[in-house]
Amino acid sequence: MTAEETLAKLAQEVSACTNCALHTSRKKSVPGDGPATAEIMFIGEGPGFHENEQGHPFVGASGKFLDQLLAQANLTRAEVFIANVVKCRPPSNRDPLPDELVACDKYLEAQIQAIDPSIIVTLGRFSMGKFISDVKISAVHGQMRKVGERYVIPMFHPAAALHQPQLKPSILGDFAKLPEQLNEARVALGKPIIEKKIREEVPDEKPKQMSMF
Ligand code: URA
Ligand code: SF4
Secondary structure, eight states, rough: OOOOHHHHHHHHHHOOSSSSSGGTOOOOOOOOOOOOOSSSSEESSSSHHHHHHSSSOOOHHHHHHHHHHHHHHOOOGGSEEEESSSSOOOGGGGOOHHHHHHHHHHHHHHHHHHHHSSSEEEEEEHHHHHHHHHOOOHHTOOOEEEETTTTEEEOHHHHHHHOOOOGGHHHHHHTTTTTHHHHHHHHHHOOOOOOSSSOOOOOSOOOOOOOOO
């Protein structure tokens, strides 16, 4: 099975999953979006109201802000994979419970294995907790560290920055560092550095004739 097929199969499984209580109140499950070839994976907390309606991650207010943050990093949604630690909405956007995190982890784990990203950016403390324990996000945000075979960068949750405007410069600064960190991770993992074209070069409509006269 290709990575793409694995992701599609996982999305299918998630939509029928009844492994935790969150399935009883979900409207649409939100498995995650993005290409199987993504070099960076962003992992949030769980679907909110709009995500539960639409079945896609980060489509509400935090999603709008995430788009701005991605732009800071010279990234677009089309080239990253965005998922959550729980795939169904916790009622009233409450925190996911420990047993829900445990029940849903197999899907996230399988997504990570299929995509094999160089960098995982965790958004908020629940997704950070999957990779890094006993640290405060305020102390380690933006710092890249190796966890197993890849690199993890914990970041504040975009919603936290929306609610606490004093965090905004910090999260913007962390995202601005991402391109450099991605290159660092590529070098360390022995993956080639591909210079991203800022703009496609558009050739002149009619190439000028070289003429001696
Ligand atoms: N917040 C999250 O953590 N994930 C989403 O998908 C949307 C909002
Ligand atoms: Fe299944 Fe995860 Fe949804 Fe719980 S949150 S029902 S484990 S897909």
